[in-house]
Structure formats: C-alpha cells, structure tokens
Amino acid sequence: MFHWLEKHPFFFALSVFVVIAFAGLVEIVPNFAQASRPLVGTAPYSTLELAGRHVYIKNSCNACHSQLIRPFKSETDRYGHYSLSGEYAYDRPFLWGSKRTGPDLMRVGNYRTTDWHENHMKDPAAVVPGSIMPKYTWLYENETDVATAYAEQLTIAQFFSTPYNTPIPMKDGSSKIIKMGDSIAEANALALEEAKVIVADMKDQDIKDAVASGKIPEIVAIIAYMNSLK
C-alpha cells in the first residue's frame, strides 16, 4: 500500500493530511466539546437582547470593543472575572474582537447602568472627557428589527437546540426561563415587555413615548443587550 502511495502524489498528500488531522481530532475535539458547553448561569439571549446584539453588530461596535477578558491581573481588575469558553455558548458568532480602541464589554452589564448608556451613546465625550467614540444619535430614531431577531431565535432553537422556553439553571440554584414567541406578533409583544422594563430607567421622553406607543427604538434594544453582558 505504501508503495502504491509513493507512486501517487495526490493520494500520498491526502493520506498525510488524514494522519495529521487525526491527531488534531483526538487532541482538540473532545476538549472543545467539553469547554463549549454553556456554563451554569449562561442563558440564551431573549428577543430584545438578540435584537440589540444585531444593532451592536450592525454598528460594528465589535470593531472597537472586544468581548474577551484575558486572565491577567490588570484586565480582571478592570473588567471582572476572565472569560470562560462556556460563556460564549450562545454567541453566534462570538464577538471576541481583536482590537481594543474602546474598553472590553464582556461584563459591561455589571458596572454600567441603563441611564448611563442612554447618556453615553447620545454624546460619549460629554460623559467621558476625551472619549473618541462617535455619537450614535440614530439609535434614538431607528426602530428595532424584532422580526430578524425572532427569525434567528427560531433558527437556533431548531438547528442548535438553543433552550428557549425551558428552565435554565442559574448560579444561585434557581432556574430561569427565556421565552420565545410562537409567532412574530408574540415575539413583538415579548420584546415590548422587556423594552418597558428598560425605559423605566431611561430619561428621554421621546423614547418613553415611542415604547408606550408600541415602538422600540434601537437604543432600547442595545441597552437590553449591554445589560445582559455579565
């Protein structure tokens, strides 16, 4: 057989690849399968959070903000506990980022609040002197695309068995259910319910009025997403 392989360079190259890939499979796959399981306390994104994640990606927040805290004292002091693989189990795609023009946002929900985000996105330099982050004023005007978020929920629930509507174990021993609607109308209603909780802590009357009339400005969705990052 080896004699035959030596005379056929293509199959020789192929078998070299298979032999080396086998080592990779044995070394990497079992460990990866273990480490990529969701941790206790890691829950899938709710409808509004997922819509906010889409706003985050759409505005390329990940170009300047990473979501990965490395195990260095200087980082954990500033951003909190270092990131664990299982925490990204429901991130598709993950938003680790490779460049920090702004700070890491992996656990921003732990140390920033709704009204801070509201002030900050409107005019970052007014809150953080010298900040080079641009103003994201359109977030206060554009309406959130809940339908796309709902479509993603349906897809990941079906193809990746993301546990919506089932109890998820939390760190304190309790469990939490992340709801997913049965129809777009229901998804809209769920998102609006979440939005009402967020706007209760906001100051901008236009945003409050919009949510009261059933519309969800993008700022509300992205704040819901920011607050979910813990």
Add this chain to the structure above:
Amino acid sequence: MNKIYLWGIIVTVAMLAFTYVSVIGSKGGFNGDIVNMLAVAGAVALVIITVFVVIKYVRQMQVDTADGDLADENWDGIGEYYNPIPTGWAIIYLATMVWGIWYFVAGYPVNSYSQIGEYNEDVAVHNAKFEKEYASITGDRLVEMGESVFLAECKVCHGLAADGIDGKAADLTVRLESVTVKDVIVNGSTNSLMNEGSSMPGRDGLMNANKDYAPITDSEIDAVSVYVANGMSGEGADVFAGACASCHGTDGKGISDLAPNIASYDTTLLVNVLNHGKKGSIGAMPAFDRLNAKQKEAVSAYIISLSKGE
C-alpha cells in the same frame, strides 16, 4: 589597487549619500529624535559592514587556494578536508542540549503549565504586595489611593470633578442635593444602606411631631429638603426635628442600624453603597464589590475629603 576596493568605496559613498539625502536632507530631518538618530547610525553601520564583508569574501574567492589534510573517505573522486568543529562551538552545542532538557523538564515544565495557574500566581503575588504596602495606610495616602480608584472606576459616571456631570449622577462634592432629599421624602427609600432591614417611608408615612403628627406638607418638604441640602442649616429646622430626627438623629448624623447619616458622608454608608449599589432619584448605581476592602475604604476617604473641602 584591486578594482574591487575601488567599487567598494564608490558603493559605500553612494549609499551613505543616499542615506543622507533621504533622511537628513528631507523635510523634518532628524527632528531631534533619538530613534531617528539610532536608525541612521544603524543604516550607516549596515552599509559599511555589508561592503566590507562582500569585499572580504569576493577577495577570498579570487585568491584563496585549497589546503589542509584530506579525509580518508572519497566519493567518486570528491574528497573532504579534515575540518574539526571549533571547541567553543562544541561546548555551546552541548550546553544548549543540557539547557533544553532542563528547560522542558524543570525550568518551564510543559506538562504542568496552566495559564490560569499563572494568573492565580500573579494575583497572589499582587495581593501579598498590596497587603504589605497598603493594608495599613491612613490619612493622606488613603485619600490619594481613593482618588486613583475613583479616577479608574467612578469618574465615568460621577465625572472627573465628582460633581455628577450636570445631574447625570450624584454630586459627591456635597452630601445631598435638595432634589434628591425631596425625592426620597416623597417616594421613600428601600435601599437599606445601613443594613437596617427597614425602609424609609414615603411622604404618606412621615408625620411632623411638632404639629401633632400631621402628615408632612409640600411646603414642609421643600423647606426640609433645602435645610438638609444646606448641611443642616437655614429654615426647616423645626420640620427636621419633628419629622426626620427620630430616625436620623437631631444632628442628622444617623443612628446605627436605623438610618444613615444625612449630614455628612461616612465610611460605613459609602462602603455599603459600593457593596450593594443603590437606586435613587437620579438612576441606578451598580455594585462595585470587586474592589477590595481597603480600596472601598480609600474611595470613601476620598469622597469624604471632597465634601469637607467646601
């Protein structure tokens, strides 16, 4: 003179001239920058070394003849000189092998390395150092440490000057603002900042003892809010005595396990806010329990020092 030396000199001069024109002759030139000077010195050295090395080997090819002892082996007429490795090289070669074995087995064991382990060691070393250098600091050094923690963690909301950036967060240069006091009197407070386990009633539950326990009125609320915000002075003293003093004390300094000090900041109150966060009239403040105990004490000392400066 051999032609190659002439060419060597011509090439050296040409390359140095090129370096001169492109760096020193350009707009900005050295610009007084040590890095630029080092780079040019490096370029000059590189030119000279390159030319000399090239000349040396080209000359060697031109004039050298083979000599030495031929080895016994012979391959189709091609022989090899007996050419033993220099002793220094042999020693370095063996020493590298020994070092390599030590490095993988003892110095930096590949099997027992863990990134998290290294992180834990770093943290332990840092904590030990922190304990040794800062655990017992007091006074000005504590305030100084508090300022640096404040600038790292608190300034994004409370502002560089701790003034709350036009009402976006609490103004820490004063104990309380009248709007805040008013809000708490109207709505009550369930923050339990002193671990008191009870909450402050809203306006429906506040009576003025000096007026036969009549519910507190709008004008009384306004007066006492200004009174508290002014550092317990001015009009409203009688309302405070009647409605607030029973829990907050006649001087407003609070009663332990019952009500916080509203006349001035104190460490217990501030550390509790840092531990649990709070939700007030302006908005919510998240907990900062990841600061260590000394850092919390230091931030408190800094905030106390700010309001004393008035």
